[in-house]
Amino acid sequence: MKKVGLKELIEIALAVERSGFDIFNDLAQKYTSNKRLAKIFIQLASEEEGHIKIIEEFEKKYLRKHDFLASLYDNGVVRDYFKDFSYFYIMKDYKKYLKRFKKIHNEIEAIKIAIDLEIDSIIFYDKFYKLNHENKEVAKLIKELLHFESNHLEILSQYIKNNLADLIKPE
Numbered sequence: 001m002k003k004v005g006l007k008e009l010i011e012i013a014l015a016v017e018r019s020g021f022d023i024f025n026d027l028a029q030k031y032t033s034n035k036r037l038a039k040i041f042i043q044l045a046s047e048e049e050g051h052i053k054i055i056e057e058f059e060k061k062y063l064r065k066h067d068f069l070a071s072l073y074d075n076g077v078v079r080d081y082f083k084d085f086s087y088f089y090i091m092k093d094y095k096k097y098l099k100r101f102k103k104i105h106n107e108i109e110a111i112k113i114a115i116d117l118e119i120d121s122i123i124f125y126d127k128f129y130k131l132n133h134e135n136k137e138v139a140k141l142i143k144e145l146l147h148f149e150s151n152h153l154e155i156l157s158q159y160i161k162n163n164l165a166d167l168i169k170p171e
Contacts, residue, residue, distance in 0.1 A: 006138050009128065010059045013145055014052060016121055021048035023117055027110050037107050040159050044114065044152055051148050055141070062137050115156050121149040 028041035104110050129142040 006062060006135070006141075009132070009138055009141060010055060012128075013055050013125075013141070016124065017048050017051045017055065020117060020121065021045050021052065024048060024114065027114060030104065031107065031110060034107055036163065037110065037159070040155060041110075041114070044155065047148065047152065051145070054144070058141055111156060111160060115153065118149050118153040118156065122146060122153065125149065 024041045024045035028038045028045060031037045031041065104113070125142055125146045129139065129146065132138045132142065
């Protein structure tokens with residue numbers, strides 16, 4: 001992974017958040033019979049949608065008002081690398097999650113997919129932060145994205161804690 005400009009980060013972050021939105025929506029639809037779990041997945045999907053709006057607002061504020069920041073994107077090699085990288089990372093993992101949906105037999109497996117998605121996002125954004133923390137605008141956005149994903153992990157952990165007895169009951 002290499003340093004990225006703000007435009008690449010925004011493109012990749014939007015793709016990550018949109019994938020999360022789709023996955024949580026799919027999980028919510030799969031678990032409509034379990035109202036508590038469906039509610040968690042609906043909440044997470046809604047928050048992903050909110051993250052998309054925040055990223056889009058950030059893009060308007062910084063890229064459209066500050067053309068010099070957009071120039072960070074003008075290195076064609078870096079731009080092409082990150083388009084390829086984001087496709088590989090996001091679509092490969094998204095397809096992995098879609099395959100796992102077909103194998104879900106219980107709510108523990110559904111929660112595991114959601115937790116894996118959040119952990120993957122945290123690792124991904126953390127790597128971006130380590131490489132791009134010098135640029136204050138990029139670092140600020142990455143920190144906010146890390147905070148969002150950490151909150152989602154906490155929501156899922158709290159769900160497990162609050163429903164552990166039900167989760168380990170024999171079927």
